[in-house]
Amino acid sequence: MKYQELVDVYSRLEATTKRLEKTEIISDYLKTLDSDTIEKVGLLILGTVFPAWSSEEIGIGGKLVERAVAEAVGTTQAAVEDAVRDEGDIGLACIKLYAKKSQVTFFSQPLTIDFVFNSLRKLSQISGSRSTNRKIAVLLELLSQASATEAKYLTRTITEELRIGVGDGIVRDAIADAFDIDKAIVERAQMLTNDFSVVARTAKEQGSAGLEKLNLTPGTPVKPMLAQLAPPLDEIIPEMGCALCDTKYDGIRLQVHRSGDEINMFTRRLENITHALPEIVELFDEHMPHEDYIVEGEVIATRDGKPLPFQNVLHRVRRKHNVEEAMENVPLKVYLFDVMYYKQPLIDEPLKNRRNVLESIVDTSVDEMNLSTLKVANADNIPEIQKLFEWSINEGHEGIMIKDCSSPYIPGLRGKKMLKYKAEPETLDMVVTGGIYGIGKRGDFVGSYLVALRDENDDFKSVALVGTGLDDATLEYLTGKMKELEISTKGREIKVEPKIVLEIAFSEIVESPEYETGYSLRFPVVKNIRKDKSPMDADTVERLLSMYRTGN
Numbered sequence: 329m330k331y332q333e334l335v336d337v338y339s340r341l342e343a344t345t346k347r348l349e350k351t352e353i354i355s356d357y358l359k360t361l362d363s364d365t366i367e368k369v370g371l372l373i374l375g376t377v378f379p380a381w382s383s384e385e386i387g388i389g390g391k392l393v394e395r396a397v398a399e400a401v402g403t404t405q406a407a408v409e410d411a412v413r414d415e416g417d418i419g420l421a422c423i424k425l426y427a428k429k430s431q432v433t434f435f436s437q438p439l440t441i442d443f444v445f446n447s448l449r450k451l452s453q454i455s456g457s458r459s460t461n462r463k464i465a466v467l468l469e470l471l472s473q474a475s476a477t478e479a480k481y482l483t484r485t486i487t488e489e490l491r492i493g494v495g496d497g498i499v500r501d502a503i504a505d506a507f508d509i510d511k512a513i514v515e516r517a518q519m520l521t522n523d524f525s526v527v528a529r530t531a532k533e534q535g536s537a538g539l540e541k542l543n544l545t546p547g548t549p550v551k552p553m554l555a556q557l558a559p560p561l562d563e564i565i566p567e568m569g570c571a572l573c574d575t576k577y578d579g580i581r582l583q584v585h586r587s588g589d590e591i592n593m594f595t596r597r598l599e600n601i602t603h604a605l606p607e608i609v610e611l612f613d614e615h616m617p618h619e620d621y622i623v624e625g626e627v628i629a630t631r632d633g634k635p636l637p638f639q640n641v642l643h644r645v646r647r648k649h650n651v652e653e654a655m656e657n658v659p660l661k662v663y664l665f666d667v668m669y670y671k672q673p674l675i676d677e678p679l680k681n682r683r684n685v686l687e688s689i690v691d692t693s694v695d696e697m698n699l700s701t702l703k704v705a706n707a708d709n710i711p712e713i714q715k716l717f718e719w720s721i722n723e724g725h726e727g728i729m730i731k732d733c734s735s736p737y738i739p740g741l742r743g744k745k746m747l748k749y750k751a752e753p754e755t756l757d758m759v760v761t762g763g764i765y766g767i768g769k770r771g772d773f774v775g776s777y778l779v780a781l782r783d784e785n786d787d788f789k790s791v792a793l794v795g796t797g798l799d800d801a802t803l804e805y806l807t808g809k810m811k812e813l814e815i816s817t818k819g820r821e822i823k824v825e826p827k828i829v830l831e832i833a834f835s836e837i838v839e840s841p842e843y844e845t846g847y848s849l850r851f852p853v854v855k856n857i858r859k860d861k862s863p864m865d866a867d868t869v870e871r872l873l874s875m876y877r878t879g880n
């Protein structure tokens with residue numbers, strides 16, 4: 329299958345902002361593909377060649393791509409940089425540069441989807457000596473054979489910024505439409521496998537029966553079930569009838585998988601962090617059965633037995649060197665709260681049963697391994713739940729979780745079956761799309777950050793400019809990141825790729841025509857850099873609107 333055909337689909341997708349049209353374009357295209365190609369297109373359509381669960385990445389910086397483009401079209405790297413600055417994006421720069429291409433490729437063959445996919449995967453494998461030259465060689469093989477539009481989308485795929493406004497939701501709907509399958513079935517398969525190549529191929533070959541057979545596999549991470557904000561206790565607990573309430577710990581969510589002799593640990597973003605926390609691997613090896621399982625819990629940092637803010641665990645997870653030293657300085661504790669697999673998948677079991685299984689398999693005889701502190705609630709013992717909340721806060725935790733006893737584990741869902749009840753006011757996790765450099769002696773730093781939220785097309789729409797809450801070290805760190813992610817700079821204004829996630833506190837949501845969402849925040853303050861979240865995990869315009877309507 330020719331890559332140009334996929335590129336034509338990209339162009340049509342970029343040309344419309346309408347979700348239904350995008351879904352139809354992809355759905356029609358998927359119907360024309362054979363099994364091997366649909367597997368690749370399932371990922372390429374999202375601008376990637378790796379499934380969401382994989383920690384592999386293409387790993388090519390913008391500068392290297394610019395160098396390869398320069399060689400492919402026979403110009404200087406400076407000319408490519410200029411074009412990127414003028415056009416605001418490497419893809420559009422390619423269109424301009426390829427029009428003037430002086431290198432003529434003889435005997436060139438049209439690029440195929442297969443060749444592009446395999447070459448992009450090959451890039452991630454190249455390391456060690458002369459790796460830059462070897463990467464350039466692979467890039468050149470692609471770029472010198474590419475048409476202008478192929479180069480546009482190839483370079484955007486390589487820099488992981490496809491910009492066609494297609495996210496998981498649209499691909500899910502397109503697969504459902506193409507093969508006449510219920511969307512909920514496709515969604516479930518995606519949440520369980522986190523791999524659109526498997527979902528697309530299975531949908532094509534086996535339809536809904538095949539998708540329904542896909543299940544959890546220990547070793548492959550699954551999207552975590554997420555929480556909504558809880559209404560008052562005396563409203564929600566009678567509504568649930570039976571609520572499992574447990575302490576909400578302020579650490580990092582950990583999904584621990586044992587498969588055979590191997591233990592792997594993943595974050596909520598499905599990042600594999602096994603190597604950063606060797607003592608936790610040992611803890612699970614010694615205090616959990618040697619059976620296949622997937623359990624979930626929160627890992628927190630402590631000092632003198634008291635919990636430390638979650639950034640302390642984050643430092644442990646990000647650390648590549650001196651792991652031993654960090655282990656002594658930041659002792660960790662695990663609090664388990666769910667089990668999704670034990671010898672067999674358990675996600676369809678009600679939470680109460682899962683909790684019973686969990687309690688029967690964890691050995692909590694050591695200080696570091698714990699079950700979350702729990703109280704089962706009903707309409708008659710609400711004051712005891714209020715006490716659990718107060719106790720949790722006094723112990724230095726964040727609050728409590730309120731979970732429906734009868735609920736299955738629904739991967740990726742933020743629904744009413746799992747709620748959070750916190751002491752602190754709600755914040756929004758927002759994505760930085762730009763910023764403004766300071767003036768005078770602050771001229772070297774980006775002083776305010778344009779923050780945005782994801783809309784239903786997975787495009788980022790601006791909400792506010794935030795400049796408060798940042799100390800000098802954080803400003804320096806963020807400015808460095810902004811420079812790495814720079815798309816263009818005009819005067820004091822910088823535009824960046826949407827990668828940085830900031831947690832923003834604010835006093836109120838207000839209407840504002842100044843920003844793309846039509847809303848803004850009063851007194852926004854940066855509370856944290858959420859290095860544990862990807863832009864796709866950030867909050868949405870929909871959430872902003874629902875908070876605006878409910879005054880939350």
Ligand SMILES: Nc1ncnc2c1ncn2[C@@H]1O[C@H](COP(=O)(O)OP(=O)(O)OP(=O)(O)O)[C@@H](O)[C@H]1O
Pocket residue numbers: 554555574575576577578579580581596626665700729748
């Ligand atoms: N006992 C518990 N049960 C479930 N989750 C818990 C528990 N203790 C702590 N957590 C954490 O609380 C998180 C949900 O709360 P919150 O919304 O505040 O976190 P967040 O990371 O800001 O957002 P998200 O809901 O997107 O994870 C869970 O993802 C989990 O990491």
